Amino acid sequence: MIILLAILTGVLILVIVLLALKLNKRSRQLAYIHQKLGGILEEGTYERLLVFNSDAQIRLLLRDINELLDYAHRTGARYANQEKEIRNxxxxxxxxxxxxxxxxxxxxxxxxxxxxxxxxxxxxxxxxxxxxxxxxxxxxxxxxxxxxxxxGDTELALNRINLSELCRVKMLSFYEMLTNQGLQVELSIPESDLFVTGNEDALDRVLDNLITNAMRYGADGKVLGLLLEPTNHGEVMLQIWDKGKGIPEKEQDRVFERMYTLEDSRNRLYHGSGLGLTITKRLVERMGGRIELRSVPYERTSFKISLTSR
The missing domain is CATH 1.10.287.130 (Signal transduction histidine kinase, dimerisation/phosphotransfer (DHp) domain)
Structure with a gap:
């Protein structure tokens, strides 16, 4: 009986010692995390905490902390970009x-x-x-x-719009200006009318912006085109294109930014305001569509709009 009690006491002491060692190790790990995290936050570095640890709960905690650090740095970068954009x-x-x-x-x-x-x-x-x-x-x-x-304060009423007819009328209104500027006009509109979900005033302004843009910056290509066609994805695709000097590849992702000021940018529709293409993009998105730019200088520069067919 005495021997059994001695064994149990020894086992209990061993368990207590192991728990104490484990708690001491976890305490050191938590102290390291606290110290390291404080340094990262104070210095604003992009450093991360190491997740190599035998303690599953500590590893989970480290992963969560690193995710928060990633989010904080992404938010900080977005804020810095927005501040720069606002100043510009x-x-x-x-x-x-x-x-x-x-x-x-x-x-x-x-x-x-x-x-x-x-x-x-x-x-x-x-x-x-x-x-x-x-x-x-x-x-x-x-x-x-x-x-x-x-x-987002203004609601854009969406209706069934005859985009084919709208494009014909718009190009007709620009025809005299285009010919006076020496531009050849190439239209490709199917005989059967194509209808989309959109807002007529918004689409009218989008066409105004893109045609004026092509006239102003693509005139040296001597041709301006409008292409309208259905797609296999339940959409209607509209393209305004020219063969002018185009946009450098490294700048193409930025032409829709507010107040973008590249000297040769097409984003200066309002006498240098840098808002024309930004407004165009916002209007297209408010109608549930998307707009893309593809440009090969002196071959083809096109703004492609995709809208839901209706």
């Missing part, structure tokens, strides 16, 4: 508004203080002031429209 946007807004307003102020001062102007010169200056004031108004409307689209 404010700088460009200031520049885009300042340029026409400077012209307005210059002509206004001349009209006020010059006594030697002829009636014809005054009329020309007043006309230029009117043009620049309209430009400022267009810029302000563009900023306001984008703000409304991104806030």
């Amino acid at each position: 946007m404010l700088s460009n807004i200031s520049h885009d508004l300042k340029t026409p307003l400077t012209v307005v102020m210059g002509y206004s001062e001349t009209l006020l203080h010059s006594t030697s102007l002829t009636d014809q010169e005054r009329e020309i200056m007043i006309s230029k002031i009117q043009d620049k004031a309209q430009e400022v108004l267009r810029l302000i409307h563009s900023f306001f429209d984008l703000a409304k689209l991104e806030s």
Whole structure:
């Protein structure tokens, strides 16, 4: 009996010692995690905690911490990019508004203080002031429209739209400008009308933006095309294309960004506002569609829109 008690006591002591060692080891591990995590957060590094550990619960904890660190760094990177984008946007807004307003102020001062102007010169200056004031108004409307689209406050009523007819009417309205600019027009629209789920005003503006864009930046290719066709995925695909100078491959992912300011970018539809393609993309997405860019300089640059067939 005494021997049995001695054995049990020995086993109990061994268990206690093992538990103490395990707790001591876990305590050291938790202290390491605390110290390492504090250093990572304080220095803002992209370091991660090692997950090699025999304790399953400690390994699980380390994985969870690393996931939180990844999320924190991704969030920080997005925030830094947004801050940079906002600074660039404010700088460009200031520049885009300042340029026409400077012209307005210059002509206004001349009209006020010059006594030697002829009636014809005054009329020309007043006309230029009117043009620049309209430009400022267009810029302000563009900023306001984008703000409304991104806030989601404005509902876009979606209906069954005859996209074939809308494209015909739109290209007809641009035909004189296109021919005066020396552009050959190539249309490819099926005889049977194609209908999509969309908003007529939004689609009208999308077409305006993309056709004007192609005229402005693809005119050296001497051809502008519109292609409309059904797909095998229950969609209708619309392309506006040209054979102009195109967009460098490294810049193609950025042309839909707000206020993108690459000198040769096509994203400057509103006299340098950098909002035309951004607004176009937002409108297409609000209609449940998507827009893609493919560009091979002087071969084919196309903006392809896919919308749900209806």
